[in-house]
Amino acid sequence: MGMVILLFSITEVSTQNLTKQETKTTKVTFIELGSIKCIPCKMMQPIMKEIEEEYKGQVKVVFYDVWTSEGRPYAREYSIRVIPTQVFFDKDGKEYWRHEGFFPKDELVKVLKMQGVE
8 A cells, every 4th residue: 555645636755855946836835744544634634635726836735644654754754743744845945834733724824925825
């Protein structure tokens, strides 16, 4: 069983591959580290889908299921302590915000707007 794709498109991104060239295509790269078996993570799925649709071209949405063998390395790479964890990178590939736990959409949008997302 591989990494599961949920409700929205998934882009494989890691900090090693998060080059300035890739992040310049969007204002923000929003990475969710969670699991399809985690209740708060499941609650984030429709929010991620809405963000991807509403801010298409401005926000790249990425999901890693860190409870799978394929996703586990990302838990280490991003030094997560709990799931879900959301990590936000600016267009230069620099992390500018991190949140742990369920993240309500209105609060998440405020974090996106810090980088000029409209």
